[in-house]
Amino acid sequence: MSILNAIFRYEGKEELINLEDISKREDYELVKENLFCSFEGCYCPLQYIAKGAISEYLKRRIGELHNESCTYFTLPNLTGHSRRIVGTSSSILRDDHVASILRGLYDVYTETTDEREVRLKRGRENARVRRNNKIDKSKSEKDVEEVYVNKATTSSEGESLVEGERNPPVRRRYSLLDLSDIDIGQTEGIIGELVSIVNNEKRTILELTDRLNKITLYVYLEEVFFDNSPVNIDTSLKVLSEIVNKGKKIYVSCVGEVVYRDDKLGMLLLREKDLRINRVPVIIFIHQFNE
Ligand SMILES: [Zn+2]
Secondary structure, three states: OOOOEEEEEEOOEEEEEEHHHHOOOOOHHHHOOOEEOOOOOOOOEEEEEOOOOOOOEEEEOOOOOOOOOOOOOOOOOOOOOEEEEEEEEEEEOOHHHHHHHHHHHHHHHOOOHHHHHHHHHHHHHHHHHHHOOOOOHHHHOOOEEEEEEEEEEOOOOOEEOOOOOOOOOOOEEOOHHHOOHHHOOOEEEEEEEEEEEEEEOOEEEEEEEOOOOOOEEEEEEOHHHHHOOOOOHHHHHHHHHHHHHOOOOOEEEEEEEEEEEOOEEEEEEOOHHHEEEOOEOHHHHHHHHHO
């Protein structure tokens, strides 16, 4: 059963919020971390899953349960269909697709309230169209669903897509706070604000933070990154570091593999073309900055 609203509970205040209004909130990042079940007497913490390949939804946080009298109470692991993975592969994302993801992340992150409203309205209309599509019942009633999984990758070890083949899905995280354990090992798009850069020989770490400076996330550039990038990338990264130190507001969007290191989520970047600084490649950003 879908959860359609939640109580936003923070510093002694309570407010009922509908699912579709969560992403529109100015204080979205605070709201999404403080949501609870709205059923009388149930205080189950809820997790908001932002719109990805499927529409947005609310679910109980891992390790939490609804109160037994709550309408959303279920015994863990007794619901839902099993999925049998009948095959997996990894395909390298096309360059133009990566570029479009990187631009899109920046555009959404920096959009105005009006632009956001237009985008969400379009999204709602698309959702309405999808809702009206007929569901094939025979398919959903099958006990085990057989799926073939083609994962996205930026690694040269992946397979190359042939003409006409679709890019595998890539989850976009518009807030670093949306990242969780389910992202580990996946190739995804993220955006954050650059705090600092530590440059070493063929090893660079970008430190990113979210809009409210609640968490930091490290983006790791290692030997493979430098091998896959233009030869002057190390110089560019040094210049970028000087620009950050001057206090310039810099947004970093990237597509890479979500990793777990030193008890923290991070991202491993494999190629310069999977990195953008304020919507453009790093070399162009530096050029524009110096103009
Ligand atoms: Zn509940």
